[in-house]
Amino acid sequence: MRNAGFRRFVGANLISATGSAMAPLALAYSVIDAGGGAGSLGLVLATNTVPTIVFLLAGGLLADRLSRSRMLFLGNLLAALAQGALAVTVAAGHATTASIAVCGFLSGTATSLTVPAAQGAVAQIVPAEQLQRANALLRLPGNAVKVLGPVAGGVVVAASGPAWALAWDALTFAVAAVLLLGLRLAAPVAVGGVAADLRAGWTGFWSRTWLWTYTAAGTVLVAAWLAGFQLLGPLVAAREYAGARDWGLIQAGFAAGLLAGTLVCLRWKPYRLLTVAVVTSGGLALPLATMGAGLPLAVVLVAALLAGIGLDIAIVAWTTAFQQHVPQHEQGRMSAFNGVGERLAIPLGYLVTALAAHSWADETVLLACAGLVAAAVVLNLCVPDVYRVNRLEQQAG
Known part of the structure; x- marks a missing residue:
């Protein structure tokens, strides 16, 4: 610091996180107030997700050719304009599903610009020996806001409507844009044309076995987690537990675990970074398995807490390994290839689960999702390179 x-x-x-924590609730009620239902909300969420998949490679390519601070500025500025326009139309009572979807598309495009640039920016700002602590500190405010932000968003939306929460989100993006522009990070040296850089990026990604195997395993793991926890979790909680109250407790337990995992990473600096990332990500199977088996709520809460701890440790360890083992001038493209793989898991997981739910009980699908998480972890641990991507001690000061 x-x-x-x-x-x-x-x-x-931190500033941006306070707005982003309120945005999903405000977005949902904007759709509802505009007369939309589940189908309309699904369309809006899809238009937000699609550009993060389609344009992420372009964002990664630009992040390896332009100043990353400029990229972060432009991405946050675009998000501010999109959320600001949405807030104005909602406040004026002119919002429709189509207009909300357009704003969602612009927000998703902004994400495709900022995600690859942020990965490389941290490695430019912070010395190599401080990367893990820096990554943990970056996640600390975001995880803390995840616990309180949805509650604050609910109060704001209930008291004054979704427009004010959306306006706050737009303002936080604008402030973040100004702060990030002030970083003035130097642009990486681009040595080839766009097509050549993209081919070189794919060659570099495929040549690093640990990188593409982790991405492949992550695609399966994320799909199983989102399908099980986000899609089926509320349904099982409504039928087997006390509905929204218990589901809120389970989500709070998971969020508390994320925060605790960040605190662990501030103190613990494991040598085998990638191995730790793979193993701790397997904790996501615990809440899926406990809910699928119909175990008591107390057991599910402990499982959700452990899953949150494991996931945050995995994210920090993986990010640190990536930043230490991928050269600066390639980090944008490598991050984009990794991100595309994991984002493809979102529609894939929801689609497969929707089809499976017609044939199997929700509890059976939850257990299957837990099994997929465990299988992805075990198979990834069979890759020899996983044990070679360790902390670069020689870089320590």
């Missing part, structure tokens, strides 16, 4: 650039980066992330 003595690094002025890192303080600016953390401040931008």
Whole structure:
């Protein structure tokens, strides 16, 4: 935190997180107030997700050719304009499913610009020996906001409507854009044309076995987690537990685990970074298995807490390994290839689960999702390169 650039980066992330935590609830009620139902909300969510898949490679390519601080500025500015326009139309009573979807598409495009640039920006700002602590500190405010933000968003939406929450989200993006522009990070040196850089990026991605196997395993793991926890979790909670109340407790337990995992990463610096990332990500199977088996709520809460702890440790360990083992000038493209794989899991997981739910009970599908998470972890641990991507001690000061 003595690094002025890192303080600016953390401040931008914290400010933006306060708005982003309220946005999903505000977006849902904007659709409802516009007369839409589940189909309309699904369309809006899809238009937000699709550009993050389609344009992420372009964002990664640009992040390896342009100043990453400029990329972060433009991405946050575009998100501010999209959310601001949505807030104005909602406040004026002119919002429709189509207009909300257009704003969602622009927000998703903004995400495709900022995600690859942010990965490389941290490695430019922070010395190599401080990367893990920096990654943990970056996640700390976001995880804390995840616990309180939805509650605050619910109060704001209930008291004054979704427009005010959306306006706050737009303002936080604008402030973050200004802060990030002040980083003034140097642009990586581009040595070839766009097509050549893209081919070189794919060659670099495929040549790193640990990178593409982790991405493949992550695609399966994320699909199983989202399908089981986000899609089937509320349905099983409504039928087997006390509905929304218990589901809220389970989500709160998971969020508390994320926060606890961040605190662990501030103190624990494992040597086998990638191995730790793979193993701890397997904790996501626990709440799926306990809910699928119909175990008591207390057991599910403990499982959700452990899953959150494991996931945050996995994210910090993986990010640190990536930043230490991928050269700076390739990090945008490598991050984009990894991100595309994991984002493809979102529609894939929901589609497969929807089809499976017609043939199997929800509890059976939950157990199957837990099995997929465990299988992805075990298969990834069979890759020899996983044990070679370790902390680069020689870089320590």
